[in-house]
Amino acid sequence: MNSVAAPPFQVLLYYRYVRIPEAAEYTDRHRALCESLGLRGRILIGEEGINGTVSGETSSTEAYMAALRADPLTADIVFKIDPAEGHVFPKLAVKLRPEIVTLGLPGEADIDPNELTGERLSPKEFLEAMQDPDAVVIDGRNLYEAELGRFKGAICPPIGNFRDFPGWLREHTDELRGKKLLTYCTGGIRCEKLSGYLRKEGFDQVFQLEGGIVTYGKDPEVRGRDFEGLCYVFDERVGVEVNHTETRRVISHCRHCGAEQPHYGNCRLPECNEQIFVCPTCRGSIGLYCGPACREKHEHSLA
Numbered sequence: 442m443n444s445v446a447a448p449p450f451q452v453l454l455y456y457r458y459v460r461i462p463e464a465a466e467y468t469d470r471h472r473a474l475c476e477s478l479g480l481r482g483r484i485l486i487g488e489e490g491i492n493g494t495v496s497g498e499t500s501s502t503e504a505y506m507a508a509l510r511a512d513p514l515t516a517d518i519v520f521k522i523d524p525a526e527g528h529v530f531p532k533l534a535v536k537l538r539p540e541i542v543t544l545g546l547p548g549e550a551d552i553d554p555n556e557l558t559g560e561r562l563s564p565k566e567f568l569e570a571m572q573d574p575d576a577v578v579i580d581g582r583n584l585y586e587a588e589l590g591r592f593k594g595a596i597c598p599p600i601g602n603f604r605d606f607p608g609w610l611r612e613h614t615d616e617l618r619g620k621k622l623l624t625y626c627t628g629g630i631r632c633e634k635l636s637g638y639l640r641k642e643g644f645d646q647v648f649q650l651e652g653g654i655v656t657y658g659k660d661p662e663v664r665g666r667d668f669e670g671l672c673y674v675f676d677e678r679v680g681v682e683v684n685h686t687e688t689r690r691v692i693s694h695c696r697h698c699g700a701e702q703p704h705y706g707n708c709r710l711p712e713c714n715e716q717i718f719v720c721p722t723c724r725g726s727i728g729l730y731c732g733p734a735c736r737e738k739h740e741h742s743l744a
């Protein structure tokens with residue numbers, strides 16, 4: 442009988458909105474824990490909670506999860522776990538921040554999701570709710586994330602930073618009024634604040650996808666149904682598969698020839714570095730560049 446070896450590494454994605462007293466000391470202790478386990482990734486800690494994504498050898502990520510579950514502050518934390526062949530981050534950064542997710546609302550106007558947030562829907566409930574003709578699906582992420590993949594029919598606000606969301610909403614309040622609002626994001630953390638904000642702004646039918654796209658893609662029943670493209674992630678993988686049903690499709694195209702191209706690359710001109718879709722054929726002829734201007738500039742700099 443063949444035995445399948447466990448993947449050597451894991452990638453974890455997690456958050457917890459919980460009041461952390463002495464957040465600065467907590468951050469130092471947390472960094473020491475991560476360093477001792479050889480983890481890499483990005484963790485934000487604030488008085489309102491913790492938000493992180495890390496990669497590490499499976500024995501290390503298991504020890505890390507056990508440590509957080511043993512701490513009363515984070516005992517209920519939910520980890521989304523992906524197998525990996527190696528690290529997906531170049532280094533470790535554990536940072537203390539005023540907020541772990543920033544909507545840009547001044548001081549007391551900020552949302553505490555433990556007090557106000559949208560109703561949480563399981564992947565199955567979310568899929569069902571999307572079928573309602575009165576439902577409006579709102580992508581709670583940045584446009585460059587939505588360009589790689591999004592729910593079928595979702596509204597994708599043209600924002601490049603989460604703190605631009607309130608401004609976008611003010612311009613679209615009228616068309617959203619009276620609708621059933623369904624929000625989603627990568628792992629659920631942004632929706633906790635976003636859906637709370639929508640409720641604060643007077644919308645009364647506000648729902649959020651619990652656990653985000655990542656959980657939706659792993660759910661054995663929905664298997665990512667009606668999510669189109671890949672889920673943008675903030676590590677070296679850039680995009681991960683979500684939809685494992687017959688509704689899977691590629692929504693991104695090569696910027697030069699228009700062929701389907703599911704994976705981003707970065708423009709090779711260092712000072713540009715824009716994330717672009719270029720198909721293998723055009724990578725061979727034009728190269729991984731936005732266009733002739735970036736290519737000429739880069740070739741000139743190398744000459």
Ligand SMILES: [Zn+2]
Binds near residue numbers: 695
């Ligand atoms: Zn092409």
Ligand SMILES: [Zn+2]
Binds near residue numbers: 709710732
């Ligand atoms: Zn460029």
